[in-house]
Amino acid sequence: MRGDQPLLQVSHVRKHYGAIQALRDINFDVYPGEVVGLVGDNGAGKSTTIRILSGVEVPDGGDVIFEGSKVSLKGPLDAQMLGVETVYQDLALALHLDVASNLFLGREELQRGWRGRFGFLNRKEMMRQAEEILVQMNVQIKDIRQKVGELSGGQRQSIAIARATSRGAKLILLDEPTAALGVQESAKVLELIKKLRSQGVAVILISHTMPHVLEVTDRIVVLRRGQVGGILTTKDTTLEEVVQYITGAKSQHSEKEGVLA
Amino acid sequence: MTLKKKAAALLASSVLAGMALAVPAGSVYAASKSYTIALVPGMTTDPFYITMNNGAQAEAKKLGVKLLFQGSTAMVASEQLPVVNSLIAKHVNALLVAPADANALTPSLKTAAKQGIKVLTVDTTTADQSFLTAAVTSNNYQGGEAAADALAKAAHDHGDVAIINFDKGVTTADERNAGFMAEMKKYPGMKVVANEYCNDSQTTADSQVSSILLAHPNLVGVFGTNTYAAAGAAEAVKSSGMSKKVKVIAYDAEPEEIQDIKSGFIYGTVAQNPYKEGELAVEYAYEAVTGKKVKIPKSTKLNNLVITQQNVNKPSTKQWIYAESTQK
Amino acid sequence: MSNPMPTATTLNSTKHQRINIMEKLGDYWTLCVLVVIILVFGILAPSFFSAFNFLSTTTSATEILLLAIGETFVIITSGIDLSVGAVLGLSGITAGMAMQALGNDALSLIVGILVGLLTGLIFGLVNGFVVAKMNITPFIATLGTMGIASGITFLLSNGADITALPTPLTSFGSGNIASFISYPVIVTALLCVISGIALAKSRFGVHTYAIGSNQEAARRTGINVPRHIIKIYGISGLMAGASGIIVAARFASASPISGQNDELNAIAAVVIGGASLFGGRGNILGTVVGSIIIAVLASGLVIVNVQAYWQTVAVGMIIIAAVFVEQLRHRNK
Numbered sequence: 001m002r003g004d005q006p007l008l009q010v011s012h013v014r015k016h017y018g019a020i021q022a023l024r025d026i027n028f029d030v031y032p033g034e035v036v037g038l039v040g041d042n043g044a045g046k047s048t049t050i051r052i053l054s055g056v057e058v059p060d061g062g063d064v065i066f067e068g069s070k071v072s073l074k075g076p077l078d079a080q081m082l083g084v085e086t087v088y089q090d091l092a093l094a095l096h097l098d099v100a101s102n103l104f105l106g107r108e109e110l111q112r113g114w115r116g117r118f119g120f121l122n123r124k125e126m127m128r129q130a131e132e133i134l135v136q137m138n139v140q141i142k143d144i145r146q147k148v149g150e151l152s153g154g155q156r157q158s159i160a161i162a163r164a165t166s167r168g169a170k171l172i173l174l175d176e177p178t179a180a181l182g183v184q185e186s187a188k189v190l191e192l193i194k195k196l197r198s199q200g201v202a203v204i205l206i207s208h209t210m211p212h213v214l215e216v217t218d219r220i221v222v223l224r225r226g227q228v229g230g231i232l233t234t235k236d237t238t239l240e241e242v243v244q245y246i247t248g249a250k251s252q253h254s255e256k257e258g259v260l261a
Numbered sequence: 262m263t264l265k266k267k268a269a270a271l272l273a274s275s276v277l278a279g280m281a282l283a284v285p286a287g288s289v290y291a292a293s294k295s296y297t298i299a300l301v302p303g304m305t306t307d308p309f310y311i312t313m314n315n316g317a318q319a320e321a322k323k324l325g326v327k328l329l330f331q332g333s334t335a336m337v338a339s340e341q342l343p344v345v346n347s348l349i350a351k352h353v354n355a356l357l358v359a360p361a362d363a364n365a366l367t368p369s370l371k372t373a374a375k376q377g378i379k380v381l382t383v384d385t386t387t388a389d390q391s392f393l394t395a396a397v398t399s400n401n402y403q404g405g406e407a408a409a410d411a412l413a414k415a416a417h418d419h420g421d422v423a424i425i426n427f428d429k430g431v432t433t434a435d436e437r438n439a440g441f442m443a444e445m446k447k448y449p450g451m452k453v454v455a456n457e458y459c460n461d462s463q464t465t466a467d468s469q470v471s472s473i474l475l476a477h478p479n480l481v482g483v484f485g486t487n488t489y490a491a492a493g494a495a496e497a498v499k500s501s502g503m504s505k506k507v508k509v510i511a512y513d514a515e516p517e518e519i520q521d522i523k524s525g526f527i528y529g530t531v532a533q534n535p536y537k538e539g540e541l542a543v544e545y546a547y548e549a550v551t552g553k554k555v556k557i558p559k560s561t562k563l564n565n566l567v568i569t570q571q572n573v574n575k576p577s578t579k580q581w582i583y584a585e586s587t588q589k
Numbered sequence: 590m591s592n593p594m595p596t597a598t599t600l601n602s603t604k605h606q607r608i609n610i611m612e613k614l615g616d617y618w619t620l621c622v623l624v625v626i627i628l629v630f631g632i633l634a635p636s637f638f639s640a641f642n643f644l645s646t647t648t649s650a651t652e653i654l655l656l657a658i659g660e661t662f663v664i665i666t667s668g669i670d671l672s673v674g675a676v677l678g679l680s681g682i683t684a685g686m687a688m689q690a691l692g693n694d695a696l697s698l699i700v701g702i703l704v705g706l707l708t709g710l711i712f713g714l715v716n717g718f719v720v721a722k723m724n725i726t727p728f729i730a731t732l733g734t735m736g737i738a739s740g741i742t743f744l745l746s747n748g749a750d751i752t753a754l755p756t757p758l759t760s761f762g763s764g765n766i767a768s769f770i771s772y773p774v775i776v777t778a779l780l781c782v783i784s785g786i787a788l789a790k791s792r793f794g795v796h797t798y799a800i801g802s803n804q805e806a807a808r809r810t811g812i813n814v815p816r817h818i819i820k821i822y823g824i825s826g827l828m829a830g831a832s833g834i835i836v837a838a839r840f841a842s843a844s845p846i847s848g849q850n851d852e853l854n855a856i857a858a859v860v861i862g863g864a865s866l867f868g869g870r871g872n873i874l875g876t877v878v879g880s881i882i883i884a885v886l887a888s889g890l891v892i893v894n895v896q897a898y899w900q901t902v903a904v905g906m907i908i909i910a911a912v913f914v915e916q917l918r919h920r921n922k
């Protein structure tokens with residue numbers, strides 16, 4: 001699965017909020033088509049890392065390197081332009097709109113000619129493409145004219161992920177995608193993540209549900225107190241070991257934990 | 262779920278049923294033979310117009326015609342027009358209207374006249390009177406004069422006075438003002454030192470009169486050209502502690518104003534005769550509709566009466582006091 | 590889909606059918622109410638069905654309907670515009686003053702109309718700016734501009750009506766085709782069609798619903814939310830301006846008290862039309878039905894000789910019924 005060059009490299013990234021040092025020194029990388037789990041206790045720095053990678057926050061120091069070149073993300077749109085899409089816990093779906101409208105929100109297909117200039121939508125084309133995307137991602141929706149508010153939690157999650165991929169994402173950041181879902185629905189979302197990997201899309205998965213992380217990821221980055229406590233290869237590790245890294249019982253580098261910036 | 266559905270259905274149907282029930286049973290059929298006259302007041306809640314309705318109803322009963330009283334709660338043309346239009350659609354025989362605006366209703370009233378509905382104005386009137394059968398109103402000019410006379414008499418022809426108008430550009434207000442100003446010139450010892458507009462606001466009148474009291478120590482009287490203007494003026498005079506010296510003359514004879522005269526809060530008021538206006542308007546309308554061409558005067562102006570403590574308790578004054586509710 | 594219990598599945602499907610009926614009825618039930626109201630009035634008083642009543646009722650509905658069109662856009666974005674009534678009054682006065690100053694000719698008419706529309710547009714854009722850029726809740730923002738607009742109206746007019754309006758304007762206001770359809774109704778219908786299509790068929794419309802449904806989602810997908818909100822309030826102001834001019838034309842005078850309390854009737858029309866004050870839901874057709882219900886009640890109750898006070902009672906009950914039915918529909922989904 002791994003290519004030679006990492007898709008994303010996070011190098012010595014730091015971030016503080018007032019007196020609180022949220023990220024001390026974060027280093028990890030993600031390869032194309034790789035699913036990387038990002039785990040850690042509350043306050044370990046997962047959310048801040050995601051916010052930096054999605055362009056919501058600007059780091060105080062360190063580099064984010066995407067496809068070999070240093071990037072500076074000043075806003076969510078910068079990240080999206082690069083091909084980094086984030087699916088937040090709240091999914092950011094408009095519940096009153098139908099599936100197709102949600103998939104194309106913000107980049108609607110317009111009619112050709114004068115009607116397009118007046119902003120008339122090409123609903124037919126949007127429906128056709130929506131159908132295509134859902135089939136490709138193996139997402140089952142009875143009727144894409146259904147309003148998203150009428151769908152189940154798992155279906156909504158799938159649509160949010162499908163939307164991210166349909167925008168040509170190379171890297172998708174998933175924030176707790178299975179947190180609110182039942183067993184069957186979680187399984188579907190995990191299938192979808194595997195599908196993304198098979199299509200060469202890289203995924204960073206944030207989750208508290210360790211079995212899910214172990215099932216679907218290639219590597220696991222454990223954060224602890226704003227630093228990387230360890231990077232584990234999923235097939236060589238166990239739930240117990242991951243938990244030991246999370247709690248700090250184990251650490252891959254014992255150096256300078258106490259040094260404050 | 263079923264319960265909720267039932268509740269929804271019940272609610273929806275009760276809206277309609279409620280409306281259907283609200284229709285007085287006889288009203289739809291009663292008008293078939295006799296004549297129907299509609300009175301659209303400036304506003305339905307005003308004692309002035311309620312009194313007018315009482316007079317009109319009494320006359321209608323006497324003549325054996327049906328009188329409808331329909332209007333809006335605010336004296337606004339945009340709320341009055343739908344009522345007028347509906348009555349035209351209903352094709353009443355005559356329409357008595359107190360227009361909230363001198364121009365706004367004209368196109369509709371003209372249509373009515375064209376359709377053979379007799380149109381009369383009561384109290385206020387329209388700028389274009391070509392299509393009117395008659396216009397019945399109070400003599401507002403005489404009302405202004407009467408107020409001036411009463412103030413001069415109370416002050417023994419000596420001192421400063423102020424006038425607080427309720428509105429600008431309304432015919433009745435302007436005429437009261439003109440009558441007052443003209444009459445005051447006849448008293449060499451009197452001087453009008455302020456001529457203000459309170460826009461129908463009691464609090465504005467209050468603050469205006471407070472300022473006038475400070476600027477003009479010789480003030481002996483204030484004429485408020487309607488209920489609100491006068492009430493605000495009286496409030497200001499009272500809080501300045503000059504009630505003995507400064508007399509306030511109001512307009513109209515609402516029960517509250519009569520109470521205020523008795524208590525001395527205001528000195529007096531110019532009472533109009535809405536009851537008579539209603540009677541006359543119905544009488545003229547009836548004559549026009551039945552074609553009994555007993556010369557209907559195009560314009561009728563009724564004189565007013567000044568009520569003060571001297572005459573407030575006289576039996577002859579009683580009929581001038583406005584009603585608070587509809588007589589049955 | 591793979592439900593192991595057959596009984597549960599059948600239960601589910603019957604429930605689903607029932608909901609579908611509810612849903613179908615739901616989209617049109619206010620229209621049914623309107624038809625029933627019209628029939629009831631027509632039966633009680635046949636003169637209700639006269640051409641004149643049609644003409645006058647539809648014409649009087651335009652005042653609220655024009656405001657309600659703009660209000661529909663605003664309410665779909667989960668906003669509210671309380672200033673429309675006051676802006677209507679102000680636009681009428683500014684247009685009237687311009688026309689009074691320029692005299693009775695075509696230039697005066699055109700300039701006057703532009704001034705009135707511009708007045709509305711400016712107030713709308715200010716509303717949008719205060720809501721979107723200064724982050725003041727729509728209720729407060731438009732309550733503020735409502736006061737500002739009505740204050741300026743009285744300052745400019747001194748409380749007096751402006752009656753010196755160009756003849757073409759007033760003959761437009763009282764003009765009609767075949768004593769059946771008035772010119773104001775035609776203009777209003779045209780604006781309804783344009784805004785209805787814009788809302789249902791255009792990108793602008795989808796973004797409007799998206800912002801009302803989930804503003805954060807709209808922002809994250811790259812929609813420029815503040816700019817869109819400013820446009821929406823701009824539309825509302827523009828509609829209030831148009832309504833102000835049409836009211837002045839109809840009444841042959843621009844009155845500073847025009848439009849008072851109209852905002853509440855406009856909001857009522859939109860809500861009766863099925864829009865949700867929480868945003869994301871509403872459409873122009875519903876708003877048209879809501880506005881006509883209000884106008885029909887006003888004229889019909891007078892024709893059957895019921896005190897006009899019943900109009901507000903009936904409208905009040907219909908508002909509550911409308912929201913209640915909408916709630917039932919959406920809770921069941």
